[in-house]
Amino acid sequence: MAKEKPDLVYGTLDMLILKALQYDPRHGLAIADRIQQMSNDILHVEQGSLYPALYRLEAQGWIKAEWGVSDNNRKARYYKLTAAGRKQLSAEEEHWLRITKGIDLVLAGG
Amino acid sequence: MAKEKPDLVYGTLDMLILKALQYDPRHGLAIADRIQQMSNDILHVEQGSLYPALYRLEAQGWIKAEWGVSDNNRKARYYKLTAAGRKQLSAEEEHWLRITKGIDLVLAGG
DNA sequence: ATCCTTTACCAAGACTGTCTAGGCATCCAA
DNA sequence: TTGGATGCCTAGACAGTCTTGGTAAAGGAT
Structure with a gap:
């Protein structure tokens, strides 16, 4: 069987976490x-x-x-x-x- | 200075290469x-x-x-x-x- | 009281894909 | 004949995710 692609796009997790924290503090699993x-x-x-991402x-000082x-x-x-995190x-x-x-x-075909 | 993000989204290069070959054969640099x-x-x-991607x-048998x-x-x-490559x-x-x-x-804010 | 499940955090190591930094060969123009 | 442009190639570093394992505590069930 072919290997499945990951559930995430590599390199976007940081952005997603910051976004999830945009309005309220949360704990890890949340x-x-x-x-x-x-x-x-x-x-x-x-x-x-x-957890490594956190x-x-x-x-980096983007979350506390x-x-x-x-x-x-x-x-x-x-x-x-943090303020730096918002930036x-x-x-x-x-x-x-x-x-x-x-x-x-590219996908649109040039 | 902060490190720059890569020029690509990690994991998309294969797709982009296949797409670039969709209509005509090409060599690497092209x-x-x-x-x-x-x-x-x-x-x-x-x-x-x-080259590693190629x-x-x-x-995988997707290009020849x-x-x-x-x-x-x-x-x-x-x-x-190849036909498998198109798939x-x-x-x-x-x-x-x-x-x-x-x-x-997620970016839209839930 | 004791066990089991759920919640929550954490770590080590494998794996994959990209990048940096080299190198080689050939063609062509100056 | 030298140097730039083209084209292919490799080794090793690196980063981020995944797999698999673990600990601790709460709360319910027996």
Whole structure:
């Protein structure tokens, strides 16, 4: 059997996470759930991709973490966007639009 | 300085190459040129990405290679789509549309 | 009380695809 | 005869995702 393509487009997870945090802070699994739900179940975020991405983003200063308690009364690490994160999000959206436009032009057949 | 994003969306090169070969056989550099041109200079394909991709595609049986002579009278390896390659192209386009729709839904803000 | 399931976080290593940075051969013009 | 342009090619670094494993705590069921 052929190997399946990943559930994500490589390199877009950071943008998706920032977007999921745009309006409210959330904890890790809630971010993954939110992305899946916002995408109408098209996208699926594996935990093994999620947590490394969260560290990346935090290390870049785009999100900030804080321990809290989830709706289910469990210890959870809440992330929220920083000002730099908002800037980054808008830069990534712009980049995404630009590149996908390029790809769409190619697919449209020149 | 921040690191620049790549000129391509990781994982889309195979699709772009297949698309560039959809109507005519071409040699390697001409494929890269064609993608760049079709995308209005938005996308740029490095040789170090191009050739490995061509081997991949040939190994999968999606393209077939043959030595020839370029317009500039140079030895060049011409690639053309196979029947399986056409199928693959359409599968990849479908997958691309699906995933980008998911991403666009997320970006639209849920 | 004890177990089981669910929630939540985390890590190690494999894998894949792109990029950087080289190199070789040939053609043609200066 | 030298140098630029064309065309193919490779090795190794690198980044991001996936697979697979784990821990801990809450809450319900037995």
